[in-house]
Amino acid sequence: xxxxxxxxxxxxxxxxxxxxxxxxxxxxxxxxxxxxxxxxxxxxxxxxxxxxxxxxxxxxxxxxxxxxxxxxxxxxxxxxxxxxxxxxxxxxxxxxxxxxxxxxxxxxxxxxxxxxxxxxxxxxxxxxxxxxxx
Numbered sequence: 597x598x599x600x601x602x603x604x605x606x607x608x609x610x611x612x613x614x615x616x617x618x619x620x621x622x623x624x625x626x627x628x629x630x631x632x633x634x635x636x637x638x639x640x641x642x643x644x645x646x647x648x649x650x651x652x653x654x655x656x657x658x659x660x661x662x663x664x665x666x667x668x669x670x671x672x673x674x675x676x677x678x679x680x681x682x683x684x685x686x687x688x689x690x691x692x693x694x695x696x697x698x699x700x701x702x703x704x705x706x707x708x709x710x711x712x713x714x715x716x717x718x719x720x721x722x723x724x725x726x727x728x729x730x
Contacts, residue, residue, distance in 0.1 A: 603652050603653065603654045603655070603661065604652065604653040604654075604661060605648060605649035605651075605652055606620065606624070606649050606650055606651035606652070606653065607649040607650055608620070608650045608651075617650070620651070621634065621651060624651065624653050627653065628659075629655055629656050629658070629659030630653050630654060630655050630656060630659065630661070631653075631654055631656055632651055632652070632653055633651065633652045633653075633654060634650075634651060635650055635651070638652060681697070681702065683705075683726055686709075687709045687727055687728055688726055688727060688728065689725075689726060689727065689728055692725060692726045694723055694725045694726050695725075697723045697725075697726075698720060699720075700719040700720035701720040701721055701722070701723050702720070702723075703718055703720060704718060704720045704721055704722050705720075705722050705723045705726070705727070708722045708727070709727070
């Protein structure tokens with residue numbers, strides 16, 4: 597299991613058989629306030645199997661899975677972390693499609709466009725593939 601930004605990624609070892617995998621899914625499906633996304637649903641969302649695992653346990657709206665007692669914050673539930681973003685205006689490429697970006701990349705990108713350096717606490721990177729070269 598991998599803890600990642602408020603969701604739990606589950607990777608099965610090859611030694612688990614189909615019945616054992618189904619048992620894991622059944623147990624995880626009993627978690628109140630969470631949904632379990634299987635490989636088929638993850639593939640439909642465009643999730644890479646080496647990065648998203650075999651199952652994802654994602655909190656439903658109103659619930660959060662946190663790392664109680666540790667530092668850091670949450671950047672949203674699974675659906676909130678994989679939004680479709682549309683940018684329009686000066687500085688953005690027309691019709692650009694960006695294969696990999698995260699919601700935490702929006703703020704650094706907007707700050708870049710207005711020539712404001714991000715605070716050291718700002719996470720993410722500039723989505724350069726969406727920007728007109730300057």
